[in-house]
Amino acid sequence: MAEMAVTVAGAAGTLRPCTGVSARGAAVLGRWRPLALAAPAKLRSSSSAVRVPRATSPAAVEDGSNTDTDPIPKVIIDQDSDPDATIVEVTLGDRLGDLVDTMSALKNLGLNVVKASVCLDSTGKHNKFSITKSSTGRKIDDPELLEAVRLTIINNMIQYHPESSSQLAMGATFGPEAPAEQVDVDIATHIDIxxxxxxxxxxxxETADRPGLLVDLVKAISDINITVQSGEFDTEGLLAKAKFHVSYRGKTLSKALQQVLSNSLRYFLRRPTTEDASF
Incomplete structure:
Protein backbone atom coordinates (compact mmCIF):
# COMPACT_ATOMS: atom_id res chain seq x y z
CA MET A 1 0.00 0.00 0.00
CA ALA A 2 1.31 3.42 -0.95
CA GLU A 3 2.36 5.74 1.83
CA MET A 4 -0.18 8.36 2.86
CA ALA A 5 0.94 11.84 1.92
CA VAL A 6 -0.73 14.59 3.93
CA THR A 7 -0.42 18.35 3.60
CA VAL A 8 -2.11 20.46 6.27
CA ALA A 9 -2.90 24.02 5.23
CA GLY A 10 -2.06 26.84 7.56
CA ALA A 11 0.71 27.37 10.09
CA ALA A 12 0.65 25.66 13.45
CA GLY A 13 -1.86 27.24 15.81
CA THR A 14 -3.59 29.18 13.04
CA LEU A 15 -6.50 28.52 10.75
CA ARG A 16 -7.02 29.90 7.29
CA PRO A 17 -10.45 31.35 6.45
CA CYS A 18 -12.73 29.16 4.33
CA THR A 19 -13.13 30.13 0.70
CA GLY A 20 -15.86 29.30 -1.73
CA VAL A 21 -18.50 28.81 0.98
CA SER A 22 -21.72 30.31 -0.34
CA ALA A 23 -25.37 29.51 -1.04
CA ARG A 24 -25.93 27.66 -4.30
CA GLY A 25 -28.80 28.07 -6.73
CA ALA A 26 -32.31 27.18 -5.74
CA ALA A 27 -33.23 26.96 -2.08
CA VAL A 28 -33.92 23.25 -2.37
CA LEU A 29 -30.25 22.60 -3.03
CA GLY A 30 -29.04 24.49 0.07
CA ARG A 31 -25.38 23.76 0.76
CA TRP A 32 -25.26 20.59 -1.33
CA ARG A 33 -22.54 19.88 -3.84
CA PRO A 34 -22.45 17.18 -6.54
CA LEU A 35 -21.14 13.72 -5.72
CA ALA A 36 -20.37 11.45 -8.67
CA LEU A 37 -21.50 7.87 -8.15
CA ALA A 38 -20.54 4.69 -9.94
CA ALA A 39 -22.22 3.85 -13.23
CA PRO A 40 -25.24 1.57 -12.75
CA ALA A 41 -23.41 -1.37 -14.28
CA LYS A 42 -20.84 -1.15 -11.50
CA LEU A 43 -23.36 -1.07 -8.64
CA ARG A 44 -23.74 -4.26 -6.68
CA SER A 45 -27.29 -5.38 -5.84
CA SER A 46 -26.74 -5.58 -2.09
CA SER A 47 -24.48 -4.17 0.57
CA SER A 48 -21.31 -6.20 1.10
CA ALA A 49 -19.68 -6.50 4.49
CA VAL A 50 -17.90 -3.27 5.32
CA ARG A 51 -15.47 -2.98 8.20
CA VAL A 52 -15.56 0.43 9.86
CA PRO A 53 -12.08 1.18 11.28
CA ARG A 54 -12.08 2.83 14.69
CA ALA A 55 -9.81 5.58 15.91
CA THR A 56 -6.89 4.50 18.05
CA SER A 57 -5.68 7.66 19.75
CA PRO A 58 -7.52 10.87 20.66
CA ALA A 59 -4.33 12.91 20.84
CA ALA A 60 -4.86 14.59 17.47
CA VAL A 61 -8.38 15.81 18.24
CA GLU A 62 -8.92 19.01 20.13
CA ASP A 63 -10.76 18.77 23.41
CA GLY A 64 -14.41 19.71 23.03
CA SER A 65 -15.20 22.30 25.64
CA ASN A 66 -18.59 22.12 27.32
CA THR A 67 -21.11 24.55 25.95
CA ASP A 68 -24.79 25.12 26.56
CA THR A 69 -25.64 23.94 23.06
CA ASP A 70 -23.78 21.18 21.28
CA PRO A 71 -23.20 21.88 17.57
CA ILE A 72 -24.85 19.66 14.96
CA PRO A 73 -22.35 17.17 13.48
CA LYS A 74 -22.05 17.36 9.69
CA VAL A 75 -20.30 15.17 7.13
CA ILE A 76 -20.29 16.24 3.47
CA ILE A 77 -18.99 14.11 0.61
CA ASP A 78 -18.01 16.16 -2.45
CA GLN A 79 -17.06 14.59 -5.77
CA ASP A 80 -17.17 17.78 -7.82
CA SER A 81 -14.47 20.10 -6.48
CA ASP A 82 -11.52 17.96 -7.49
CA PRO A 83 -11.41 15.85 -10.69
CA ASP A 84 -8.87 13.47 -9.19
CA ALA A 85 -9.96 13.01 -5.56
CA THR A 86 -13.00 12.65 -3.33
CA ILE A 87 -13.35 15.58 -0.94
CA VAL A 88 -14.78 14.88 2.50
CA GLU A 89 -15.66 17.73 4.84
CA VAL A 90 -16.33 17.27 8.56
CA THR A 91 -17.72 19.99 10.84
CA LEU A 92 -18.61 19.94 14.55
CA GLY A 93 -18.62 23.59 15.53
CA ASP A 94 -15.14 24.51 16.81
CA ARG A 95 -14.46 21.11 18.38
CA LEU A 96 -12.60 19.18 15.70
CA GLY A 97 -8.86 19.32 15.16
CA ASP A 98 -6.76 17.94 12.31
CA LEU A 99 -8.27 14.44 12.70
CA VAL A 100 -4.99 12.65 11.98
CA ASP A 101 -6.41 9.53 13.55
CA THR A 102 -9.39 9.58 11.18
CA MET A 103 -6.96 9.76 8.26
CA SER A 104 -5.29 6.63 9.60
CA ALA A 105 -8.66 4.89 9.84
CA LEU A 106 -9.43 5.80 6.22
CA LYS A 107 -6.11 4.33 5.18
CA ASN A 108 -7.28 1.04 6.67
CA LEU A 109 -10.11 1.09 4.11
CA GLY A 110 -7.57 1.01 1.29
CA LEU A 111 -7.57 4.78 0.79
CA ASN A 112 -4.90 7.44 0.65
CA VAL A 113 -5.42 10.90 2.16
CA VAL A 114 -3.38 12.94 -0.29
CA LYS A 115 -4.12 16.31 1.32
CA ALA A 116 -5.82 17.62 4.45
CA SER A 117 -6.69 21.14 5.51
CA VAL A 118 -8.55 23.01 8.25
CA CYS A 119 -10.34 26.30 7.71
CA LEU A 120 -12.54 28.48 9.88
CA ASP A 121 -15.70 30.47 9.23
CA SER A 122 -18.77 31.55 11.22
CA THR A 123 -20.12 27.98 11.29
CA GLY A 124 -16.96 26.50 12.83
CA LYS A 125 -13.91 24.54 11.73
CA HIS A 126 -14.15 22.71 8.44
CA ASN A 127 -11.81 19.72 8.23
CA LYS A 128 -11.33 18.72 4.61
CA PHE A 129 -9.64 15.62 3.23
CA SER A 130 -8.72 14.78 -0.36
CA ILE A 131 -9.04 11.01 -0.68
CA THR A 132 -8.08 8.55 -3.42
CA LYS A 133 -8.20 4.77 -3.71
CA SER A 134 -4.79 3.23 -3.03
CA SER A 135 -5.29 0.66 -5.80
CA THR A 136 -5.97 3.17 -8.57
CA GLY A 137 -4.88 6.60 -7.30
CA ARG A 138 -8.30 7.91 -8.33
CA LYS A 139 -11.38 9.18 -6.55
CA ILE A 140 -13.88 6.77 -5.02
CA ASP A 141 -16.50 5.57 -7.51
CA ASP A 142 -18.21 2.87 -5.43
CA PRO A 143 -21.27 3.83 -3.33
CA GLU A 144 -20.51 1.06 -0.83
CA LEU A 145 -17.03 2.43 -0.21
CA LEU A 146 -18.39 5.95 0.07
CA GLU A 147 -20.81 4.71 2.72
CA ALA A 148 -17.95 3.00 4.55
CA VAL A 149 -16.05 6.32 4.52
CA ARG A 150 -19.09 8.12 5.92
CA LEU A 151 -19.61 5.60 8.71
CA THR A 152 -15.90 5.54 9.56
CA ILE A 153 -15.82 9.31 10.01
CA ILE A 154 -19.02 9.34 12.06
CA ASN A 155 -17.74 6.49 14.24
CA ASN A 156 -14.47 8.30 14.95
CA MET A 157 -16.31 11.56 15.62
CA ILE A 158 -18.38 9.80 18.27
CA GLN A 159 -15.28 8.16 19.76
CA TYR A 160 -13.62 11.50 20.49
CA HIS A 161 -16.69 13.68 20.89
CA PRO A 162 -19.19 11.43 22.70
CA GLU A 163 -21.44 14.44 23.19
CA SER A 164 -22.26 14.14 19.47
CA SER A 165 -23.62 10.60 19.92
CA SER A 166 -27.10 11.72 20.96
CA GLN A 167 -27.31 14.07 17.97
CA LEU A 168 -26.47 11.46 15.33
CA ALA A 169 -28.71 8.67 14.11
CA MET A 170 -25.60 6.46 14.15
CA GLY A 171 -25.24 7.15 17.87
CA ALA A 172 -27.55 4.20 18.46
CA THR A 173 -25.11 1.96 16.55
CA PHE A 174 -21.67 3.34 17.39
CA GLY A 175 -22.06 5.69 20.32
CA PRO A 176 -22.50 5.55 24.09
CA GLU A 177 -25.81 7.43 23.94
CA ALA A 178 -28.58 6.98 21.40
CA PRO A 179 -30.70 9.98 20.34
CA ALA A 180 -33.33 10.79 22.95
CA GLU A 181 -36.06 10.84 20.30
CA GLN A 182 -36.23 8.91 17.06
CA VAL A 183 -37.11 10.82 13.91
CA ASP A 184 -40.53 9.94 12.51
CA VAL A 185 -39.64 8.73 9.01
CA ASP A 186 -43.04 9.62 7.58
CA ILE A 187 -42.72 13.20 8.77
CA ALA A 188 -39.00 13.62 8.04
CA THR A 189 -39.07 12.16 4.52
CA HIS A 190 -39.37 14.64 1.68
CA ILE A 191 -38.96 13.59 -1.95
CA ASP A 192 -38.90 16.08 -4.82
CA ILE A 193 -38.14 15.53 -8.50
CA GLU A 206 -34.37 14.16 2.81
CA THR A 207 -35.06 11.45 5.35
CA ALA A 208 -34.06 9.96 8.71
CA ASP A 209 -30.46 8.79 8.59
CA ARG A 210 -29.35 5.20 9.23
CA PRO A 211 -26.36 3.00 8.41
CA GLY A 212 -26.28 1.84 4.79
CA LEU A 213 -28.72 4.47 3.57
CA LEU A 214 -26.56 5.76 0.71
CA VAL A 215 -26.12 2.28 -0.80
CA ASP A 216 -29.77 1.39 -0.28
CA LEU A 217 -31.02 4.56 -1.99
CA VAL A 218 -28.90 3.93 -5.07
CA LYS A 219 -30.08 0.31 -5.20
CA ALA A 220 -33.74 1.30 -4.84
CA ILE A 221 -33.43 3.76 -7.73
CA SER A 222 -31.57 1.29 -9.94
CA ASP A 223 -34.08 -1.48 -9.20
CA ILE A 224 -36.71 0.35 -11.26
CA ASN A 225 -34.25 0.77 -14.17
CA ILE A 226 -33.52 4.44 -13.52
CA THR A 227 -29.90 5.45 -14.03
CA VAL A 228 -28.05 7.38 -11.33
CA GLN A 229 -25.72 9.75 -13.18
CA SER A 230 -24.35 11.75 -10.26
CA GLY A 231 -25.31 12.83 -6.81
CA GLU A 232 -24.31 14.08 -3.37
CA PHE A 233 -24.88 12.89 0.18
CA ASP A 234 -24.84 14.98 3.35
CA THR A 235 -25.21 13.85 6.95
CA GLU A 236 -26.61 16.52 9.29
CA GLY A 237 -27.40 15.26 12.77
CA LEU A 238 -30.32 12.83 12.59
CA LEU A 239 -31.09 13.58 8.94
CA ALA A 240 -29.57 12.56 5.62
CA LYS A 241 -29.90 14.79 2.57
CA ALA A 242 -29.25 13.32 -0.85
CA LYS A 243 -29.32 14.81 -4.33
CA PHE A 244 -29.13 12.61 -7.42
CA HIS A 245 -29.17 13.39 -11.11
CA VAL A 246 -31.15 10.56 -12.71
CA SER A 247 -32.34 9.59 -16.18
CA TYR A 248 -34.31 6.90 -17.98
CA ARG A 249 -32.75 5.68 -21.23
CA GLY A 250 -30.75 8.87 -21.49
CA LYS A 251 -33.77 11.16 -21.10
CA THR A 252 -35.43 13.14 -18.35
CA LEU A 253 -38.03 11.30 -16.32
CA SER A 254 -41.65 11.63 -17.47
CA LYS A 255 -44.23 12.80 -14.96
CA ALA A 256 -45.57 9.26 -14.71
CA LEU A 257 -42.10 7.82 -14.03
CA GLN A 258 -41.38 10.58 -11.51
CA GLN A 259 -44.47 9.49 -9.61
CA VAL A 260 -43.39 5.83 -9.75
CA LEU A 261 -39.95 6.74 -8.41
CA SER A 262 -41.34 8.94 -5.65
CA ASN A 263 -43.84 6.29 -4.53
CA SER A 264 -41.21 3.55 -4.66
CA LEU A 265 -38.71 5.50 -2.54
CA ARG A 266 -41.34 6.59 -0.04
CA TYR A 267 -42.47 2.98 0.43
CA PHE A 268 -38.86 1.82 0.73
CA LEU A 269 -37.90 4.49 3.26
CA ARG A 270 -40.94 3.77 5.42
CA ARG A 271 -40.14 0.07 5.45
CA PRO A 272 -36.34 -0.29 5.23
CA THR A 273 -35.08 -3.85 4.97
CA THR A 274 -32.36 -4.53 7.53
CA GLU A 275 -32.05 -8.28 7.54
CA ASP A 276 -29.43 -8.23 4.76
CA ALA A 277 -27.61 -5.11 5.96
CA SER A 278 -24.13 -5.65 7.31
CA PHE A 279 -23.32 -2.16 8.64
Missing part, protein backbone atom coordinates in the same frame (compact mmCIF):
# COMPACT_ATOMS: atom_id res chain seq x y z
CA UNK A 194 -37.49 18.31 -11.00
CA UNK A 195 -36.69 18.45 -14.68
CA UNK A 196 -33.06 19.44 -15.21
CA UNK A 197 -32.70 19.73 -18.95
CA UNK A 198 -33.70 17.28 -21.69
CA UNK A 199 -31.42 14.46 -20.58
CA UNK A 200 -31.79 14.20 -16.82
CA UNK A 201 -33.94 14.95 -13.78
CA UNK A 202 -32.96 16.07 -10.31
CA UNK A 203 -34.05 13.86 -7.39
CA UNK A 204 -33.84 15.39 -3.91
CA UNK A 205 -34.39 13.20 -0.86
Missing amino acids: FDDGPERSLLVV
Whole structure:
Protein backbone atom coordinates (compact mmCIF):
# COMPACT_ATOMS: atom_id res chain seq x y z
CA MET A 1 0.00 0.00 0.00
CA ALA A 2 1.31 3.42 -0.95
CA GLU A 3 2.36 5.74 1.83
CA MET A 4 -0.18 8.36 2.86
CA ALA A 5 0.94 11.84 1.92
CA VAL A 6 -0.73 14.59 3.93
CA THR A 7 -0.42 18.35 3.60
CA VAL A 8 -2.11 20.46 6.27
CA ALA A 9 -2.90 24.02 5.23
CA GLY A 10 -2.06 26.84 7.56
CA ALA A 11 0.71 27.37 10.09
CA ALA A 12 0.65 25.66 13.45
CA GLY A 13 -1.86 27.24 15.81
CA THR A 14 -3.59 29.18 13.04
CA LEU A 15 -6.50 28.52 10.75
CA ARG A 16 -7.02 29.90 7.29
CA PRO A 17 -10.45 31.35 6.45
CA CYS A 18 -12.73 29.16 4.33
CA THR A 19 -13.13 30.13 0.70
CA GLY A 20 -15.86 29.30 -1.73
CA VAL A 21 -18.50 28.81 0.98
CA SER A 22 -21.72 30.31 -0.34
CA ALA A 23 -25.37 29.51 -1.04
CA ARG A 24 -25.93 27.66 -4.30
CA GLY A 25 -28.80 28.07 -6.73
CA ALA A 26 -32.31 27.18 -5.74
CA ALA A 27 -33.23 26.96 -2.08
CA VAL A 28 -33.92 23.25 -2.37
CA LEU A 29 -30.25 22.60 -3.03
CA GLY A 30 -29.04 24.49 0.07
CA ARG A 31 -25.38 23.76 0.76
CA TRP A 32 -25.26 20.59 -1.33
CA ARG A 33 -22.54 19.88 -3.84
CA PRO A 34 -22.45 17.18 -6.54
CA LEU A 35 -21.14 13.72 -5.72
CA ALA A 36 -20.37 11.45 -8.67
CA LEU A 37 -21.50 7.87 -8.15
CA ALA A 38 -20.54 4.69 -9.94
CA ALA A 39 -22.22 3.85 -13.23
CA PRO A 40 -25.24 1.57 -12.75
CA ALA A 41 -23.41 -1.37 -14.28
CA LYS A 42 -20.84 -1.15 -11.50
CA LEU A 43 -23.36 -1.07 -8.64
CA ARG A 44 -23.74 -4.26 -6.68
CA SER A 45 -27.29 -5.38 -5.84
CA SER A 46 -26.74 -5.58 -2.09
CA SER A 47 -24.48 -4.17 0.57
CA SER A 48 -21.31 -6.20 1.10
CA ALA A 49 -19.68 -6.50 4.49
CA VAL A 50 -17.90 -3.27 5.32
CA ARG A 51 -15.47 -2.98 8.20
CA VAL A 52 -15.56 0.43 9.86
CA PRO A 53 -12.08 1.18 11.28
CA ARG A 54 -12.08 2.83 14.69
CA ALA A 55 -9.81 5.58 15.91
CA THR A 56 -6.89 4.50 18.05
CA SER A 57 -5.68 7.66 19.75
CA PRO A 58 -7.52 10.87 20.66
CA ALA A 59 -4.33 12.91 20.84
CA ALA A 60 -4.86 14.59 17.47
CA VAL A 61 -8.38 15.81 18.24
CA GLU A 62 -8.92 19.01 20.13
CA ASP A 63 -10.76 18.77 23.41
CA GLY A 64 -14.41 19.71 23.03
CA SER A 65 -15.20 22.30 25.64
CA ASN A 66 -18.59 22.12 27.32
CA THR A 67 -21.11 24.55 25.95
CA ASP A 68 -24.79 25.12 26.56
CA THR A 69 -25.64 23.94 23.06
CA ASP A 70 -23.78 21.18 21.28
CA PRO A 71 -23.20 21.88 17.57
CA ILE A 72 -24.85 19.66 14.96
CA PRO A 73 -22.35 17.17 13.48
CA LYS A 74 -22.05 17.36 9.69
CA VAL A 75 -20.30 15.17 7.13
CA ILE A 76 -20.29 16.24 3.47
CA ILE A 77 -18.99 14.11 0.61
CA ASP A 78 -18.01 16.16 -2.45
CA GLN A 79 -17.06 14.59 -5.77
CA ASP A 80 -17.17 17.78 -7.82
CA SER A 81 -14.47 20.10 -6.48
CA ASP A 82 -11.52 17.96 -7.49
CA PRO A 83 -11.41 15.85 -10.69
CA ASP A 84 -8.87 13.47 -9.19
CA ALA A 85 -9.96 13.01 -5.56
CA THR A 86 -13.00 12.65 -3.33
CA ILE A 87 -13.35 15.58 -0.94
CA VAL A 88 -14.78 14.88 2.50
CA GLU A 89 -15.66 17.73 4.84
CA VAL A 90 -16.33 17.27 8.56
CA THR A 91 -17.72 19.99 10.84
CA LEU A 92 -18.61 19.94 14.55
CA GLY A 93 -18.62 23.59 15.53
CA ASP A 94 -15.14 24.51 16.81
CA ARG A 95 -14.46 21.11 18.38
CA LEU A 96 -12.60 19.18 15.70
CA GLY A 97 -8.86 19.32 15.16
CA ASP A 98 -6.76 17.94 12.31
CA LEU A 99 -8.27 14.44 12.70
CA VAL A 100 -4.99 12.65 11.98
CA ASP A 101 -6.41 9.53 13.55
CA THR A 102 -9.39 9.58 11.18
CA MET A 103 -6.96 9.76 8.26
CA SER A 104 -5.29 6.63 9.60
CA ALA A 105 -8.66 4.89 9.84
CA LEU A 106 -9.43 5.80 6.22
CA LYS A 107 -6.11 4.33 5.18
CA ASN A 108 -7.28 1.04 6.67
CA LEU A 109 -10.11 1.09 4.11
CA GLY A 110 -7.57 1.01 1.29
CA LEU A 111 -7.57 4.78 0.79
CA ASN A 112 -4.90 7.44 0.65
CA VAL A 113 -5.42 10.90 2.16
CA VAL A 114 -3.38 12.94 -0.29
CA LYS A 115 -4.12 16.31 1.32
CA ALA A 116 -5.82 17.62 4.45
CA SER A 117 -6.69 21.14 5.51
CA VAL A 118 -8.55 23.01 8.25
CA CYS A 119 -10.34 26.30 7.71
CA LEU A 120 -12.54 28.48 9.88
CA ASP A 121 -15.70 30.47 9.23
CA SER A 122 -18.77 31.55 11.22
CA THR A 123 -20.12 27.98 11.29
CA GLY A 124 -16.96 26.50 12.83
CA LYS A 125 -13.91 24.54 11.73
CA HIS A 126 -14.15 22.71 8.44
CA ASN A 127 -11.81 19.72 8.23
CA LYS A 128 -11.33 18.72 4.61
CA PHE A 129 -9.64 15.62 3.23
CA SER A 130 -8.72 14.78 -0.36
CA ILE A 131 -9.04 11.01 -0.68
CA THR A 132 -8.08 8.55 -3.42
CA LYS A 133 -8.20 4.77 -3.71
CA SER A 134 -4.79 3.23 -3.03
CA SER A 135 -5.29 0.66 -5.80
CA THR A 136 -5.97 3.17 -8.57
CA GLY A 137 -4.88 6.60 -7.30
CA ARG A 138 -8.30 7.91 -8.33
CA LYS A 139 -11.38 9.18 -6.55
CA ILE A 140 -13.88 6.77 -5.02
CA ASP A 141 -16.50 5.57 -7.51
CA ASP A 142 -18.21 2.87 -5.43
CA PRO A 143 -21.27 3.83 -3.33
CA GLU A 144 -20.51 1.06 -0.83
CA LEU A 145 -17.03 2.43 -0.21
CA LEU A 146 -18.39 5.95 0.07
CA GLU A 147 -20.81 4.71 2.72
CA ALA A 148 -17.95 3.00 4.55
CA VAL A 149 -16.05 6.32 4.52
CA ARG A 150 -19.09 8.12 5.92
CA LEU A 151 -19.61 5.60 8.71
CA THR A 152 -15.90 5.54 9.56
CA ILE A 153 -15.82 9.31 10.01
CA ILE A 154 -19.02 9.34 12.06
CA ASN A 155 -17.74 6.49 14.24
CA ASN A 156 -14.47 8.30 14.95
CA MET A 157 -16.31 11.56 15.62
CA ILE A 158 -18.38 9.80 18.27
CA GLN A 159 -15.28 8.16 19.76
CA TYR A 160 -13.62 11.50 20.49
CA HIS A 161 -16.69 13.68 20.89
CA PRO A 162 -19.19 11.43 22.70
CA GLU A 163 -21.44 14.44 23.19
CA SER A 164 -22.26 14.14 19.47
CA SER A 165 -23.62 10.60 19.92
CA SER A 166 -27.10 11.72 20.96
CA GLN A 167 -27.31 14.07 17.97
CA LEU A 168 -26.47 11.46 15.33
CA ALA A 169 -28.71 8.67 14.11
CA MET A 170 -25.60 6.46 14.15
CA GLY A 171 -25.24 7.15 17.87
CA ALA A 172 -27.55 4.20 18.46
CA THR A 173 -25.11 1.96 16.55
CA PHE A 174 -21.67 3.34 17.39
CA GLY A 175 -22.06 5.69 20.32
CA PRO A 176 -22.50 5.55 24.09
CA GLU A 177 -25.81 7.43 23.94
CA ALA A 178 -28.58 6.98 21.40
CA PRO A 179 -30.70 9.98 20.34
CA ALA A 180 -33.33 10.79 22.95
CA GLU A 181 -36.06 10.84 20.30
CA GLN A 182 -36.23 8.91 17.06
CA VAL A 183 -37.11 10.82 13.91
CA ASP A 184 -40.53 9.94 12.51
CA VAL A 185 -39.64 8.73 9.01
CA ASP A 186 -43.04 9.62 7.58
CA ILE A 187 -42.72 13.20 8.77
CA ALA A 188 -39.00 13.62 8.04
CA THR A 189 -39.07 12.16 4.52
CA HIS A 190 -39.37 14.64 1.68
CA ILE A 191 -38.96 13.59 -1.95
CA ASP A 192 -38.90 16.08 -4.82
CA ILE A 193 -38.14 15.53 -8.50
CA PHE A 194 -37.49 18.31 -11.00
CA ASP A 195 -36.69 18.45 -14.68
CA ASP A 196 -33.06 19.44 -15.21
CA GLY A 197 -32.70 19.73 -18.95
CA PRO A 198 -33.70 17.28 -21.69
CA GLU A 199 -31.42 14.46 -20.58
CA ARG A 200 -31.79 14.20 -16.82
CA SER A 201 -33.94 14.95 -13.78
CA LEU A 202 -32.96 16.07 -10.31
CA LEU A 203 -34.05 13.86 -7.39
CA VAL A 204 -33.84 15.39 -3.91
CA VAL A 205 -34.39 13.20 -0.86
CA GLU A 206 -34.37 14.16 2.81
CA THR A 207 -35.06 11.45 5.35
CA ALA A 208 -34.06 9.96 8.71
CA ASP A 209 -30.46 8.79 8.59
CA ARG A 210 -29.35 5.20 9.23
CA PRO A 211 -26.36 3.00 8.41
CA GLY A 212 -26.28 1.84 4.79
CA LEU A 213 -28.72 4.47 3.57
CA LEU A 214 -26.56 5.76 0.71
CA VAL A 215 -26.12 2.28 -0.80
CA ASP A 216 -29.77 1.39 -0.28
CA LEU A 217 -31.02 4.56 -1.99
CA VAL A 218 -28.90 3.93 -5.07
CA LYS A 219 -30.08 0.31 -5.20
CA ALA A 220 -33.74 1.30 -4.84
CA ILE A 221 -33.43 3.76 -7.73
CA SER A 222 -31.57 1.29 -9.94
CA ASP A 223 -34.08 -1.48 -9.20
CA ILE A 224 -36.71 0.35 -11.26
CA ASN A 225 -34.25 0.77 -14.17
CA ILE A 226 -33.52 4.44 -13.52
CA THR A 227 -29.90 5.45 -14.03
CA VAL A 228 -28.05 7.38 -11.33
CA GLN A 229 -25.72 9.75 -13.18
CA SER A 230 -24.35 11.75 -10.26
CA GLY A 231 -25.31 12.83 -6.81
CA GLU A 232 -24.31 14.08 -3.37
CA PHE A 233 -24.88 12.89 0.18
CA ASP A 234 -24.84 14.98 3.35
CA THR A 235 -25.21 13.85 6.95
CA GLU A 236 -26.61 16.52 9.29
CA GLY A 237 -27.40 15.26 12.77
CA LEU A 238 -30.32 12.83 12.59
CA LEU A 239 -31.09 13.58 8.94
CA ALA A 240 -29.57 12.56 5.62
CA LYS A 241 -29.90 14.79 2.57
CA ALA A 242 -29.25 13.32 -0.85
CA LYS A 243 -29.32 14.81 -4.33
CA PHE A 244 -29.13 12.61 -7.42
CA HIS A 245 -29.17 13.39 -11.11
CA VAL A 246 -31.15 10.56 -12.71
CA SER A 247 -32.34 9.59 -16.18
CA TYR A 248 -34.31 6.90 -17.98
CA ARG A 249 -32.75 5.68 -21.23
CA GLY A 250 -30.75 8.87 -21.49
CA LYS A 251 -33.77 11.16 -21.10
CA THR A 252 -35.43 13.14 -18.35
CA LEU A 253 -38.03 11.30 -16.32
CA SER A 254 -41.65 11.63 -17.47
CA LYS A 255 -44.23 12.80 -14.96
CA ALA A 256 -45.57 9.26 -14.71
CA LEU A 257 -42.10 7.82 -14.03
CA GLN A 258 -41.38 10.58 -11.51
CA GLN A 259 -44.47 9.49 -9.61
CA VAL A 260 -43.39 5.83 -9.75
CA LEU A 261 -39.95 6.74 -8.41
CA SER A 262 -41.34 8.94 -5.65
CA ASN A 263 -43.84 6.29 -4.53
CA SER A 264 -41.21 3.55 -4.66
CA LEU A 265 -38.71 5.50 -2.54
CA ARG A 266 -41.34 6.59 -0.04
CA TYR A 267 -42.47 2.98 0.43
CA PHE A 268 -38.86 1.82 0.73
CA LEU A 269 -37.90 4.49 3.26
CA ARG A 270 -40.94 3.77 5.42
CA ARG A 271 -40.14 0.07 5.45
CA PRO A 272 -36.34 -0.29 5.23
CA THR A 273 -35.08 -3.85 4.97
CA THR A 274 -32.36 -4.53 7.53
CA GLU A 275 -32.05 -8.28 7.54
CA ASP A 276 -29.43 -8.23 4.76
CA ALA A 277 -27.61 -5.11 5.96
CA SER A 278 -24.13 -5.65 7.31
CA PHE A 279 -23.32 -2.16 8.64
